[in-house]
Each structure stands twice: as C-alpha cells, then as structure tokens.
Amino acid sequence: MAAMDKYDIPRKPVADVTQSSQVPSTGGTSLEPKSEPPARKGSWWSKEEETAQERLTKDLAKQFSGKKGFDGHWFHRPSKQEPAATPYDSAAILESDAKGRFIYRNQLGQTYHKYDDVATYLSPTNFIPKRLLVQATPDVFQNHMKEGDWRRTTIKGSVPFVLKVAEWALKPSNPDENGKTSIFGWILTCLRILLVAFPLQIMLVLPTTASWADGDIKESYTDFPGYHWKWPKYAINPLDMKPNETSSEKPNNTRISSRRRLLRPRQLVVLKDGEWVLDPNPAKDISYIFVSYANIHFDTYNSETGRHMIEDMAAFAALQAGKEAYWLDYKCRAPKDQQDLLDADVYRMCDVIRGSYRVVVMVKSNKAELKMEWGSRMWTLPEALLAPGDSVYFCSPTEDSFALTSMHKVEMTSSVWVDPEIEGEDGGPTRLLAEHFTGLLTLSRLEILSNSIAALGNRFGNKYVPYAKADIAYALMGLLNYRIEKAESDSLFQSIARLSLANDSDKLIERMLCLYPDPHNNSTTAFQKLAEPDLYQTHLWDINPECQVVGVADEDNTVLVDNCRALSIRWKNFPRMSVVRHYGFKKLLAELFVASGAWWFLFGFNLTITYAPFYAFPDGLHGDTLRNALIYLVAGFFAVGALLSFCGPFSIRRLYGGQVLQSSPNLIGFEGVLPLSKLEPLIFGNNNGRLTYSPSSTPFSYHYRDARERVGLEPSWITNSLSDPSVLSEIRAKLPDGHKLFTLVDTGALTVSVFSAERPPTVALLAGREGGMLRAVLCSWRFGNDCLVREGVIRMDSDVFDAASAKSWLKVCLGN
Template sequence: MTGHGQSSSYVASSPGSHYRGDQPVQMNPQGQPYVQRKGPLRLKGYLHIFDPYSVFKLQSPRFYRKPGYGYEKLATHRHLDCFEREWVGDYDDRYISAYDGKISKLVVQSVDDIYDGAPNSTWRRTFIRNIAPFYLRLANWPLNHVDYDRNGGPTSEDWPMICVKWFFASIAITFVVCCSLVGTPTKAEGQVRHEGRYDPVPYKYYGYPKVARNALEMDTPRGYGSEPNPVAERVLRPRYLCFLRDEGSPAMIMNVEEWITQYKAEKNLSYVFVAYTAEQFRTTEDLRALHQMADAAARNAGVPAYWIGCSCMPEPDNLQEDVYRICDVIRGAHSVAIAVARPPNDTQGINTTDLMLQQWGKRIWTFPEVLLAPAGKDIKVYTRGMDLFNPTEVAKNQFAIKVWKGDAHVARQLVDHYEGNLILNQLELVTLALECLHNRDTTQYLLGDHSYALMGLLRIRPRIDPTDSAFQAFARLSLANDSEQLLERLICVMPKSPHQPWHSMDDAYNAKLWDILPQECTIAGVGNDDTIILDGCRAANIRWKSFAPVAYKKIPSWKRLAAQRLIHLGGFTMLIAMVLLSIPKEQGGAVTVPAGAFLLVYSIILMGLSPWLLRVMYLGKFWGTQGWFFGFEGYMDIDTIERQIFGGRLGRLKWTPYGSPLSRHHKNAHGDCIADDPCSDPKTKAFVEQVKNARPGEQRVFTLVDTGTMTVTLFVAERPPVCFLLAGSEGGMQRGIGCSYDWTTQTMYRETVLRFETPIVDQIFRVPRVKVGFKRPLYPIRGLAEIGEAKGHLSH
C-alpha cells in the first residue's frame, strides 16, 4: 500500500509526500516542509496553577478551568445508576465513573493551546500532567531537548547541552537513590486493574422501549394486540375497482366483493394498475382526463377493470391502511400503466413525454410501482392529449437510464432484482432501496413515509403507527424482517459528514454496510426517542481527567538485572568511600584511604552512568500491558505523549495506521506499513489549528491513547466520548462506537467510530443492554456567567 491512508470529509489527504529514510516529509511546491517543527513540545504542566482562571478543588484533578458555556436550566433531571443511587440535578456533561459507578462531572485534560485559549466548551478542562516517576524523568531529561523527528538523533549542537544536563541529572539520581529506603528507585509499574482489562462501564438501563422484540418487555399492551410489533395482513385483492362499461361511458366504481357476488366472475377478475402523480393531475378536469386514460389502458390490456388511487380508496376509515397496502394491489395487477401530463402552471418547460415521465419518477411512491410491476412486461405510458391507443412502451430495465437518471446505477440493481436477473440479499435490497427512496420527493403524510414506502418492497410489514418518527418506523420495519442485522450494522457506520442523516449509509472508511459484521450484538428494542436498545456489546471507559501509571510485563534480562544491581550499589559505594576517606591515618587511614579512593572513583563512574543505567532498567519490549483508554483534547506528537506517561522517548507508542479517518500511513522500502503522524499531512495540521476555536455543536479534535495495543489515534467528534462500545468488525478490525452520555435519558450517543485491533476484544468486559442514539440533540446553551454552574445531589 502506498501513499496515505483513508481520508475523511473533514480533512482531505495531502497532495503528496517525499521521503527521508523511512519517514515521509510533506513538501510544498517550493520543496520546503509544510510542517516546520521547532523542537519537542514543552508543556507547562503544574505551572498552570498560577493561571488566574485555574480553579482548585479537593477531588482529583485538583485544578481545572471552568467551561465558557452552560446548559440552560429548563428542568431538574433524574438519573438512576447501576447501584440504584438516584442523582437529581441540572443538565450538564457527565460520565459514569469506573471507580464507584456514580455519574461525575466530565473533566477533560487539554493541550496548553486549548487550555489557555478561549473557554469554548460545556465541559471542564484541566491541564496535562506528567505522571511518570520523578527519577525516570531525571534519567530522560538530558535528551529531552533533542528533536528526533527532525534530525533523527542528537546533533553537534545538542551535545554541549546534553553533557551539562547529564552532570546534574547524575547527581540528582544518586541523591534520589540514596534517600530511598532500599537504595533503589520505586517501581515504575502501575497497578494491575481488573486482571489487566480495560476499565468497565458500570451502566444499567432501567427504561422501557417503545417496541421490544419480546412482548413481555413492553410497559403496557399495545392498542392493537399483545404483539410487540404487530404485522399488517396482506391484501389479496383490492377493496374497490373501476369496472369498464360501454365505450364512451365512465367506469363504474364498485366494491370488489359485491361485484364478485353479483357477477359470479371471480376467475376473470383482472385489472390494470394506473400510476400517476398529483403534481400533474389536480383539478376535476384533470381527473376526468385521467380516468379516460385509465379506461383506454384497461381496454388495450383486455381486462375488465382498472385500479386508480383517486377513486379506489373511498372509505375514510380504511384510507390509511389502503394507502400503505397499495404495494399488494400492484402485485396482484395484470399490468401497470403510467399516466402523465403537463403539470398545471408549468414553469420548467415539461412538455414532452420523457420530461413528464421523469417528473413522475421523482416522487417517492412511484418508485415501488415500477419495481413491483409484473415481471417480464413492458410498462405502457399514456400521455394526456396524445393517441391513447398507441401509448409509449418502456421496458422495466430501461427505467433507470430513461427516468431515474439521478441514481440510475443503484435503481437498476433493484429493477434487476425484481425481474429475477440479479437477486440481492435482504441487506443489499434494504440498503439500496432506502438510498433510492430518500433521493425522491414526497408530500409528507406521516413522518415515517419513506420507511412505509420501503415497507411495500418487503415480505413482512408492521402495522402503521402514526406516532412513529421516521427512524422508529424504519427500526420497526427492520425488526420485523430478516434484515440481516441492518440496525446493528448501521450504528457502526462512521458518518462522512457531521450532519449526515441517520438513514445515510455513507461510511468515512468507505466500507459498505454488508462489510460490517455485528459481533454478538442484537437489537432488543426501539426507544421512544429515536434510539435502539443494543444488547451483547462490550464497553470500556475512557479516562479523560489525567493519565495514570501503566502496569506492564517484561521478560527477565541479565542486562536489566545488572543495571539494577549497579545503580543499587552506586549510592552505598559512595557512602562507604566517604567513610573510608574520612578515617585518620593514625587510625588505619593509610590502608583505608586507597580503598576509599578506589570506591569513590567507582561510585563516580556509576553516578555518571546512572541516567543510562536507569534507562536500561526500564527499556525493553512489553509482553503485556494494563489496558487503559486515555483521552485528551487536541494534538501532541507521539514523543510528548510518551514523556507524559512513561517519562521519556522510549519508542513504545505508535500512531494507528488506519484506526481513524485522520490516520495516515505509508509503505517503506521493505514493503512494511508504517504509521505516520496525522499532522504530517498539512491539511490535517490546518484542521487541528482551526477547530481550537470550535463552538458547542461543532467538530473538535481529540486524541486517544490505547495502552492495551500501545497505539495513539487522532479523531474528530463534537463531544469527548466517555466510552467505547465494540459492536462490530470490518476489514479485520473491530469497530468501536465512541459515545457521549446523556445521563438525563440514560442514552449513549454516537460521537465517532474508531477501528481497533481485534485482540482487545478479550480485554473488554461485556455490558448489559445499552440505549444508543445516532445523533445527540444540542441542548440549549448560554454563557456560563449568565446561568451559573449546574447543581445536583444524590437523593438517596
């Protein structure tokens, strides 16, 4: 694989790259690097406590900055945690603590530019702290000014400073060792938690779904039966038909059952389905002409009747059911005829049959009328004002290129499916049909009209529920049919655009919906607020407030053991040397002084080597690490991140090559895939700078450090996700849904989707049923100075 990895709509990929060794260097047209570095990043750390806007509190983290915005106090909300403790308070940003299960205020560590910048968030911010042991920072201090990314190592300009810093570091390390109880520094390993697994998400959903898979889980029986998602019966024949009479006489509209009883002619009951659009036939005169065209269509087909929507649904009580059962009427028809006319008050020049037909084809309800027309028969098009006995004939497989030009390639696949030429599986059928239907216009009757139009193409159709939103109608339809876990796959899609609607299946990783495989996850129900109840996924918390020491496992090494013993002896050797040198000659000093001098020289050598010995002790490959998801707002280079966690540049952390739409990678001379710093792409770098001034509801840049795989991922989201739900896999990677938490409704809202290496699945705990939403609504906000901070309390 050459060049960079996937690009997103947020940040386009760079125009080109040059190489220096194995590392890509972005070059401008003048041959100069786009990203000019000025050496390793320096963080202020605890110097931020002297900032006038830093606030102190007793709990960790002890210093933070208040947000610039707050949510309006429109109501008091209630939350019940997994231990049934009740929290009551104002709406604000919170997360579920992995420590005690309570919902705590969200505090996000941020890079200096963001922490010191405009207070443009609704969550608290804190500065990034270096949590590495002090002696490790001392050991790496002599080299921390060297820019390895730029120069590959120390240069002649760096060595004088390295020597000076090395001298002082050696003295300081020796002092630390001598002052410790056992003469050796404290272990750098962190505490093993949850047997090395990632922090769990102590979440429990207590609510009821609007529709459940199992009727026992409903709050009250539905008005139309005890089924959780009742299915509508199929119509075997129309309720009414327009029966032909003598030529020149208008057709007789009659109940089909009564006609069969009266004429005893059930076997000969055939009819033509007449399709039209109200955009072209509106007035009484238009409808009279429409019936004339329908009459001619039935006579030309040699059948005794025709069905037309304006006259064959006369019963107001059954109108709603009849509208959404038209698909059955089409399936039972002898043939389908289309009536077109020039629309009233035409201002677009729609004056030919082709243009009239294209206008007809833009309507949502006309699309299934063509797909469900009897296979193998051409569709006759009747044009008002033209010879009705010589209609235009259009083959079904030509409708895509002739009528549906906007999405011809997708629509043609659906036509071929219903013609039996190219059979789609259920997932492909629903995916392609939904895309086509949402490309068409409709005069909305119910919010779920697009899903109800789709419903006519599927075998099982839930009953119409006027209270459904568009998403709820689609979700109920998906639950009723064997849609191959469509919703489970759809929630794993990473939107290409931040404003992408829920029904769009455009994926930022350019994967198709059928490429995503749900991982032991199922939809248990549909929520009341355009959410789904997801069961069986794995979930891990993200730690935003600070880094933490990382426990790790390494194989024993003689080199590290020797370094440990030498640095252990260094302090004691110097003490013994000082004692021997202080003995007067008359008390045996003549013998002890040479020995003391030798030990002093030996201890000085060990002192000079102490920074190197310490690095030897803690270098080496990890064979296992404690799983943590650390997050911070903004971007830092990989060396700076490693210094904050491990004390120095040790080469342990790597960027993910394809974990995010912002990830970048290249192929080296050996054909290996090498991950690049995302900000080596100048457009990504410019985007990172731009979003520092983002307002609530706008995209921001965050960084995730995964210590389980020792990788770092730069990603985009509106809010910092508080956890990741592993719900599917794709392309040999796990898809993790980064979710923010709306504690007022117990809903996890999708903020981003990242790709993780598959082994982390075994290190993440399962979570009970989770209520998941596709897009978190923006709660009304105002300046924090106007409304004050949110307040709340545990009621019991």
C-alpha cells in the same frame, strides 16, 4: 470526525419545581417535584428555602464561570453554556428531586442525585455520574478555552520521580533528529549527573520510591458500567414492551403487530353488461390492471373532469390488455371516514400491484416532463418496481382516442427517474433497483433495503409530495414481507427501525450504528446515505455487526442495544503504567549497579564511624600503617560508590524504561494533538519508540503510499505543530462545524489515533467488524436521559474484542 449536528444536554429548568404540573414526557417519566422542605425556624436561618430553579441557576453560574477549581486536580471550568437541546434529550428524561437534581439509577439499582450542568461521565470505579475532566494540550489552553462545556486540566503523566530526575540529567545527551549528540551536550549531561547522582542513590533506597519491578497486568479494558432502566417505545420481544397505561401487568403488544398481506383486492372496477361498475366482492380468479397516476395532473379530489378522464383511460387500457377489470385508488379504496380501513388499503397497495396483470400510468400527454413529474412522486416508485414483467405502460390521450406505450424499467431510469449523482458511483439507487426487479442484476436483501430507502428519500421533500416524513417507511414497507402499524407519533427513523426489526433485514440498524457518514455532508439524511460508502469507503453490507438492537427508544434516532462490548475512556490524566519489560543483560547490570551503589556508600560510612578513634589517635597501638590502610579502604568504597552513582541515571533509565513487551490495556484521551516525542515521555518517562500511530484507524491516519509494511506514521502537521502552531489552525479550519481535535491512546496495543468530534467521547462501543478490524463507536454520555450519543467511529485491532466486557441494554443515539 463524527457527522452529526449538535447533541448537547439540555440545560434544563429540569422540571420547574416551583410549579405542580408535570413536564410532558413520551417516555412516561413523571417530573412532578417532591414537596419542598419547610424553612428552618428558631435558628439563624431565616430565609425561605430556595426553589429548585434557583439552585439550578446558581449551580450553572458556578460551573460555567470559567474560573479555576480543585477537586483533587486543578482544573478550569468552561465559560460558555452550550445552546438549547435537540428534541430527543427531553423525551425520556430522568426524574428529578426537590432540589432540581436528576436521579440516576446505576446497574446495581443504586440511585444518585446530581445537577445536569457541565459534561458528565459515568465513573467506572464507583458507578456514579461525575463531571468530566479533560486533559488538554497547551495549544487548546491558549486558543480554544471558550469552546465546549467540559472542564479542562493540563496534560500530565504519572511517571516515577526518580525517572524524571534521571531523564532531566540525560536529556542534553539524547540524539537529535539526525541521531547525533554534540560534545557540549555530553559535558552538560556530566555536570547534571554529578548534581543528581548522590540524591538518586538516596531516593532509590527509600521505601517510598516507586519500584521498578513489573506490575500485575490486567487482562481487560476498563468496563463501562452502564445499564438503561427505561422501557423502550418498541421492543422485539413483547415481554419487553412498555406496560399499558391502564394495566401495569399486561404489556402493550399492539404497537409491534404486523399487517397481513392482501392476497387479492377487496374491490375492483369491473365491466358488467357493457358498464364499468365497482364490484365490492370480485371473483378470486379475475385478472385486472393496476392504474397509477400523479394527482397533480388530474386533481381527482376536486375535479370531476379529471376523474372522468382517468376512468376513460383506465377502461381503454384494460380492454387493450384484454382485461375486464382495473384497480383505481380513489374508487377501490375505503372512504375517508373509515380511517383504519383506508390506512390498510394504502399500506397494502403493493399486494394489489403484485397481483395485477400490468401497471399502466395515466398522463395527460406523452411529454417527458409529465412522466418525470409522475416519477418524482415517492409512492410511484414501488408501483413501477413491483409491476409485473420488465416494463411499465403509459396511457395518454390523442386527438380522437388514447395511446398506449410501454417503457422498460431500466430505460425509465434515464428519462423518467432522476437520481442525484454520487461521485465515484455508477448509477444511482433507482437504477440498481430497476436492474434487480427486471432480473438483470441480483442484489442482496441488504442492498435492496438500503437502495430503496435512499431512492425513496431522494423523492421526499419535493413540491409534489405532501406526506409526512415517516411515509418513506410505509412506502418502503411494500417492498418487504412483514408490515407494521402506522403510528402518528413515529419519526422516520423509528418507523424504519420498526420495519427493519420486523423483517429481519440483515441487521440494518446495527450496521447503521457502525457507519461513519461524512460529517461535512449534512444536505441529506442518514438514510439517504445508506447506499453510499462512508468516510472509510465502506458500504453498509461490508459490516458484520457484533451487537443486537433489541428495541426502539422514545427519542428520535435512538435504540436499545444489547450484547455490545463497551470500554470506558479515561480523560483526566495518564495513570501509572503497569508493564512487563524485557529482562536482558543490561537490566541485570542496571539492577546490580543501583543495588550495590548504595551498599558501597553505606559500607564506607560504617568503616568511617567504626574506626574513627584510629584517626584521632595516630600514635596508638597499630601505628600509621593500619590507619593509612583504613583510609585507602574507605576512600575506595566511596570511589566505587561514586562511580556506580555516576551510572545511576543510565541504570534508572533501563530499569524504569526499556522495551515494553506487554502493557495493561486502557483507552486514554486528551484534547488536542502532541508529537510522539512529547507524548511518550508523559506515559513512560522517556521516548524509546514504544508508541506508534495506527495505520488505518481514522481519516487522520498516515503512512507511506509505497510502504511495504502496514505501519502508521506520525503526520507531518503534528510533528511541525511545536515549531509552527499555525499548522493546527489550518487543520482545524478543515474540520466539520463544531468539531475539535482529540487523541486516543490505546496502552494495550500501544497505538495512537487522532480523530475529531464535537465532544470528548467517554465510551467506545465495539459494535461491528469490517475489513479485518473492529468498528468502535465513540460515544459521549448524556446524564440527563442516560443516553450514549455517537460522536464518531474509529477502527481498532480485532484483539481488543476479547479484552472488553459485553453489556446489556444500553441506550444509544445515532445522531440527527
């Protein structure tokens, strides 16, 4: 149930290779096409070579035709091409060849050329991009074939044929929901056994029949062979930074430098000889007040009257505090024509606040509305929180002078600062910050960071804030130790990610990667949700990351992740299971019955052929006695063989089925849902209670509320979906926009999880832990820019972690 907007691969005109110009790319990748090969001459081929755009158009028309196809498996092509791409899909695009195909470089450095059309996955067997084939349930084929850009095939297992035949024979005698079997069912089973008994005996002796012996169990899940070769936009280590455009040898270090703190103001307005003048070099030990105001009240850019009023009020407030200096932004900051110095003053204003005696807010009157307008500005929040002491002072004009009043920071959260109400939460992020900065409550660094981002985000976007969205990060920077340089091209995510990496802020981005925000709530950004619990009722600080973010990518909301364990998810079919079964007395008898049944038949045939002359010449040397004895002996062999053959289906069920003690770990998915009574026979051949639903892996997990054991149960809507398909329509109507139902089977843990996502995820990243379970980030793979895009998050058992392989440098997008 991933909470995200549409992340679809752009159906590129790739690079329009009919032109010679490059396609812009912030990733620095050239899409300039190679020259087209000349047309063939002197042969039947007389037409000019097709352009890359024409080839791509033909490929898209074929891949989205909705027709059937075959590539070793029958499949249905999608019929609807997905809409336009999101911005990050074209930022660091892969290079293309003369035919318009993208050039992918795998982790071994080998290149592969492929069109970017339908959904793609990275094959874990030969490390090349392949078109994704998704097995789907009948309900999907009947009602949802026009949705999605991936190929579909019917859901099928890989069960030995002899087991299928045996289960067909025994099916009428299987107990019903009440554990009972009808007499008619037993009669029908006997008739079916008579029909298949002898063919089964023949098949069991053939060398082509699959063995019932336990196979070799692999110890790890299928690895995801991904590796991202592009330079990050920002990296933790300077050696991993993108080289300068002017020099390929020297890394570009300027983007990761941090601004030093401003230990004292560069300029102050000081009272000298009875006049307030600007001092460009104030004394180090001078004490001053910090003046705050909302420019919508005074219009200091255009109004001389407004500037005079603020300066008079600032002088009054300074003298009332017993000080002879104050800091006022438009007088003490650098002029606009010195942009670098001006930026330094703005983004280090927090240091000026920390060094002041008190913070005084200038308002035109003492009305609550004006104070709330001041409190709604994004930049005023750190000014108040960092104010020395527990109070902030307000200065307002009276009939003959000015009045100075104080207000406790906690008191301001009810009358000056307004936070959106969060269901189930006591107070908003601003209230928590006010209590922390007044010493009433101690927040962890992670709680300070997440609540600060949420509080600043709540103030962005109102009519009083004419700033760029990335300014949230620069306002937040004042509450932290290390600073970053301003970059005009940075998005909000990139700015906060840089700030987080620079301050070692308890792995904020790594924890964000593991969070699962409610996908139904798209009214706020992911950063504004940081202080809220996610869909699993988990807070940011409850997660313990198991990976490291090593860089920020060119694309928005995208990072480079290292040391993250990755598992490939298989979608095309269920493989033949390699298991270790319980070896008990029943299995021993089953092996004896299967092995000896054919032997009794063969020995009877051998006696018949060997002693056939005695039957042809009844008056021979030995007479009727020996002849009759042979007849009875042969008949006895055939009778025993027939009896053992009659037990054959039961023996096969035990040999190929039985209790599973260990199974090779795999993650296998399919689109839609199936009851376990239908799903387990696809994997193991029959339903013997081997699979169970995970009790708390996804929001669809279900269990009895008064259960004494932590055991997952099959949701009733899945059980009833066979008899009443309308229940699936009701569930799908409640899903987030664009989401579809998928099922994930873990053959290692023998558990089943149902989740929703926009696209079938092909990779599971074990990125963190919480509550005694792993956080597995389910990602689809975008071939066009070699990026994993988060589709959802599920919880998995901790023993999966050691059975997965760690990966280096994967590019992961958290979504919009």
